[in-house]
Amino acid sequence: MRKTEIIASIIGLLLSFATYWGTLYFPKFPIYLAGPEFYPQLLSILLGGLSIALLIQTLVKKKPRREPVEDEGGRGPMPKEKIFWKMVMAMAASVLYFLGMGFFGFLICTFLYFGFLMLLMQSKKKILKTIIWSSANTIVTYLIFAVALKASLPMGSIFR
Amino acid sequence: MEEFLKSIVVIFQPMNILLNIVGMFVGILFGAIPGLTATLAISLLIPFTYGLPPVPAMILLLSIYNGGMYGGSITAITIRTPGAPANAVTVIDGYQLALQGRAGTAISISLIAGTLGGLFSCLVMILMSPPLSRIALKFSPVEYFTLALFGLSAIFSVSGKSILKGTIAGILGLILATVGMDEIMPIPRFTMGVKDLQGGVPFVPAVIGLLAFSEAFRLIEKGEVRTEITSKIDKILPTWKELRGTLKETLRGGVIGTWIGILPGAGATIAAFMAYAETKRASKHPETFGKGDLNGVASPESANNANNGGSMIPMLTLGIPGDTVTAVMMAALTIQGLQPGPFLFRDHIDVVYPIFSAMILSNLIMLGMGLALLPLTSSLAYVKKDVLVPIIAVFGILGSFTISGSVYEVGVAVFFGILGYILERYDFPTAPVCLSLILGPIAENSLRQSMIMSRGDVTIFFTRPISLILIVLTIVSVAYLIIQEKRGVKITED
Numbered sequence: 001m002r003k004t005e006i007i008a009s010i011i012g013l014l015l016s017f018a019t020y021w022g023t024l025y026f027p028k029f030p031i032y033l034a035g036p037e038f039y040p041q042l043l044s045i046l047l048g049g050l051s052i053a054l055l056i057q058t059l060v061k062k063k064p065r066r067e068p069v070e071d072e073g074g075r076g077p078m079p080k081e082k083i084f085w086k087m088v089m090a091m092a093a094s095v096l097y098f099l100g101m102g103f104f105g106f107l108i109c110t111f112l113y114f115g116f117l118m119l120l121m122q123s124k125k126k127i128l129k130t131i132i133w134s135s136a137n138t139i140v141t142y143l144i145f146a147v148a149l150k151a152s153l154p155m156g157s158i159f160r
Numbered sequence: 161m162e163e164f165l166k167s168i169v170v171i172f173q174p175m176n177i178l179l180n181i182v183g184m185f186v187g188i189l190f191g192a193i194p195g196l197t198a199t200l201a202i203s204l205l206i207p208f209t210y211g212l213p214p215v216p217a218m219i220l221l222l223s224i225y226n227g228g229m230y231g232g233s234i235t236a237i238t239i240r241t242p243g244a245p246a247n248a249v250t251v252i253d254g255y256q257l258a259l260q261g262r263a264g265t266a267i268s269i270s271l272i273a274g275t276l277g278g279l280f281s282c283l284v285m286i287l288m289s290p291p292l293s294r295i296a297l298k299f300s301p302v303e304y305f306t307l308a309l310f311g312l313s314a315i316f317s318v319s320g321k322s323i324l325k326g327t328i329a330g331i332l333g334l335i336l337a338t339v340g341m342d343e344i345m346p347i348p349r350f351t352m353g354v355k356d357l358q359g360g361v362p363f364v365p366a367v368i369g370l371l372a373f374s375e376a377f378r379l380i381e382k383g384e385v386r387t388e389i390t391s392k393i394d395k396i397l398p399t400w401k402e403l404r405g406t407l408k409e410t411l412r413g414g415v416i417g418t419w420i421g422i423l424p425g426a427g428a429t430i431a432a433f434m435a436y437a438e439t440k441r442a443s444k445h446p447e448t449f450g451k452g453d454l455n456g457v458a459s460p461e462s463a464n465n466a467n468n469g470g471s472m473i474p475m476l477t478l479g480i481p482g483d484t485v486t487a488v489m490m491a492a493l494t495i496q497g498l499q500p501g502p503f504l505f506r507d508h509i510d511v512v513y514p515i516f517s518a519m520i521l522s523n524l525i526m527l528g529m530g531l532a533l534l535p536l537t538s539s540l541a542y543v544k545k546d547v548l549v550p551i552i553a554v555f556g557i558l559g560s561f562t563i564s565g566s567v568y569e570v571g572v573a574v575f576f577g578i579l580g581y582i583l584e585r586y587d588f589p590t591a592p593v594c595l596s597l598i599l600g601p602i603a604e605n606s607l608r609q610s611m612i613m614s615r616g617d618v619t620i621f622f623t624r625p626i627s628l629i630l631i632v633l634t635i636v637s638v639a640y641l642i643i644q645e646k647r648g649v650k651i652t653e654d
Contacts, residue, residue: 004586012328019335022350029345034608034616036342036349040335047331054324083381090380091578094373098557098570110558114550120380121546133547141554149211151562 005058012051019044090120105156106146110138164286167513170215171521179216180522183223184529190224191231191243192537193548196375198228198244199485203371204552206364206492207559214496215514221489222468222515223522226278229428229465230530233270234537237457238263246428246464249436253449253456260452264396264534269454270461271530272403273410277462278523280414281421281469285476286516288422293477293505301609302620306630308603311480313634314427315592316641322587323642329588333596334603336361343605356568363491363597365560365573370590371484372556373577378584379549396534398454406458409439413462420463421470423637427483428467435463469519475500476512479602484591487598 023037023044097113115134119125145151170176183205190201201224209217232243237254250270257266299307315330316323339350340360351357413435420431439459440449449456471482472489479501481487490500498508505512530537560573580590614620621627 008328008586008588015332015335019350026349027345027347034344034611036345036347038611039604039607040338040349043331043335043338047328047335050324050328050331054328057324087377087381087581090377091574091581094553094557094574094577098561098567098574102567110554114554117376117380117550117553118546121383121549123383133550137551137554141558145558145562149208149562151558152565153558153561 002058005054009051009055009058012047012054016044016048016051019047086120090117093117093120101154101156103157105159106153107138107142108156110141111135114138163509163513164517166510167517170514171219171517176216176219176518177521179212179220180223180518180525181529183220184227184522184525185533187224187227187229188231188234188526188530188533188537189227191228191247192234193231193243196243196548196552197232198225199488200371200375200552201228202485202488202492203364203367204555204559206368206488206495207562209492210495210562214493214498214508214511215518217492217496218489218511218515219518219522221492222518223525225468225485225489226274226465226519226522226526227529229468230271230274230461230526231537233274233457233461234267234534237266237270244428246432246467247461248429249432249460250457252436253451253453256450256452257454257457262452265398265402266454266457267534268396268398268531269402269406270457271527272398273406273413273458273462274465275523275527275530276407276410277414277417277464277466278469278526279520280411280462281418281466282516282519282523284418285469285473285519289473289477289512289516290505292473293502296478296502297506299502299626300624301606301613302624303626303630304606305603305610306621306627306634307478307480308599308606310630310634310637311474311482311599312596312603313637314482314595316638325588326592329583329590330592330596333593334600336366336593337597337600338604343601344608356566360601361597362563362569362572364495364563365569366576366597367488367491367594368556368560369573369576369578370580370594371488372552373573374580374584374590376549376552376556377577377581379545379552381585382545396531402454406454409455409459410462412439412442413459414466417463417466418470421467421482422473423482427471428464431463431467431470432460435459465523472515472519476504476515477502479504481595481598484594487595490598 019040023040026035026037028037029035093113093116097109101109111134114137115130118130118133122130142153146153171180186201186205187198190196191198202221205220205224209220212220228244229246232247233250233254234243236242236247236250237258240251240255242248242251254266254270257263312330312334315326337360339357341348341351341358348358413432416435416438417428417431420427420434436449436456436459439455440446443449443453443455445453471486475481475486475490479490479499481490493500493504498504498511556573556577557570560569561567563569580593583590583593610620611618621631
């Protein structure tokens with residue numbers, strides 16, 4: 001946790017510098033501290049100051065370690081590496097879902113995305129249950145969004 | 161009075177009653193499932209309000225808000241797991257009552273107290289809002305900036321474990337709120353050449369990401385968690401003696417909850433804790449608290465529901481949300497083309513009074529539905545998360561898509577979902593980011609307008625009475641929260 005807080009402080013400082021640096025390229029208007037750069041500059045200084053405060057606080061005070069994440073119905077802590085990859089897969093699937101929707105269409109993408117997330121959540125993989133729930137959810141969401149809300153969901157360029 | 165009577169006719173239209181019932185059902189459902197909250201439900205259902213007129217849209221959201229608060233008490237009592245932080249204090253006596261076989265009585269007392277607390281806060285809202293909005297009509301940008309600053313002090317109370325980290329998250333939100341076309345000088349800021357960013361960070365997809373998506377990711381990280389069944393619900397209705405014995409403390413909770421709700425930043429959790437502490441302090445038998453005292457359920461549940469009505473007052477009259485839920489509601493009104501604040505009362509009174517009446521009706525519907533659905537809702541804690549999480553994720557993505565039918569909003573939701581998850585993972589709360597995203601533009605524009613008015617003289621904020629009072633209030637509230645943190649009092653809010 002200590003390490004991540006140091007990294008967070010550094011990211012905060014970098015973001016603060018980047019924000020301030022970005023404002024230097026704004027056109028200047030002589031209007032009593034009220035130009036477009038004034039407020040973001042103020043915030044970047046505040047962010048920089050707070051990031052330094054967090055860094056000092058972390059270096060001065062050593063915090064207790066984070067509790068390990070319980071998994072599989074409390075059967076024991078899940079290895080950190082496994083959690084990391086599980087989360088990377090969940091996030092990647094979310095990005096692929098919305099990026100792929102235009103090409104493969106709403107129906108295929110929703111079915112696959114729903115099923116994939118279900119499998120990620122399950123300690124014992126239940127394929128039949130996953131297929132049934134994914135199919136049902138895809139139909140229900142289609143009825144809600146496309147029929148009831150009249151949203152023009154992408155049907156996929158692959159089928160044109 | 162005439163407007164109020166007209167509003168009753170509006171809210172009793174069949175469609176509005178149906179939306180109230182649907183919203184209440186969704187609210188109770190989300191509240192009763194541990195890990196899901198009314199805030200999450202509201203952020204997921206905002207896209208459903210786009211096609212609705214303003215009044216039905218607000219009816220739907222308000223009933224989710226009320227239902228969610230009650231729903232959270234069910235699991236607090238039955239399985240010692242509060243549905244939301246505001247129900248945490250209910251665990252103390254509620255769970256003890258459940259162990260004594262009185263779970264049904266405890267839940268129904270929580271429901272009745274919540275309803276009465278909610279109705280009390282509605283009364284205060286109806287009486288206080290119009291005069292407050294008339295005062296606010298006279299506000300200049302100077303008062304608006306200090307008001308926004310007071311609203312931003314809420315960041316300190318929604319900071320979770322660390323005020324420092326919460327403030328950093330809040331500043332991050334304020335910086336993100338500056339992205340887009342400058343409202344005073346028309347130049348793009350931090351858009352990096354992306355045309356879509358010129359309109360700024362869209363609030364609704366950002367909130368869906370920060371609240372719904374990040375929650376889905378967090379639940380994926382936790383994996384399947386089995387819930388142990390500890391109590392059965394047999395007897396539901398309390399006796400007249402039990403009910404009468406809690407009325408005084410219900411009223412106490414209602415007063416505290418409404419007052420705390422009006423103050424930006426305090427929130428339902430603090431209201432519930434304060435109400436519990438006051439009830440115990442005033443009790444002739446404080447030793448019974450923690451061992452299954454019905455007043456230990458009635459008072460905090462009345463307070464957290466009364467907080468709902470209280471928190472609507474600054475949002476509707478001043479355009480300043482005091483917490484995440486009211487920030488999301490404010491966004492919902494803005495989507496409808498209505499700007500919360502004093503002009504809402506001047507120009508759209510036809511919307512304001514139905515909102516008041518809908519709050520009253522919503523509380524009454526909560527009482528009826530809460531009792532009717534008790535056997536069902538008490539078993540919601542055992543709903544499998546492997547089905548729920550994908551539903552949240554898919555609804556989040558499709559909800560964002562329906563905003564404008566473009567993948568840009570979906571991308572924003574996914575980006576903020578990942579950002580929110582990473583922030584929460586390392587104890588940087590997401591609630592301050594949400595608040596800052598909505599309050600940021602108000603604060604910036606009023607600050608800069610004030611500077612132009614005063615020709616760069618910052619003393620203008622200290623020479624106007626209302627502004628000075630608001631600055632003092634901000635300092636006092638921030639100092640209080642910092643002192644509380646130093647004393648080790650954990651203040652958390654969803």
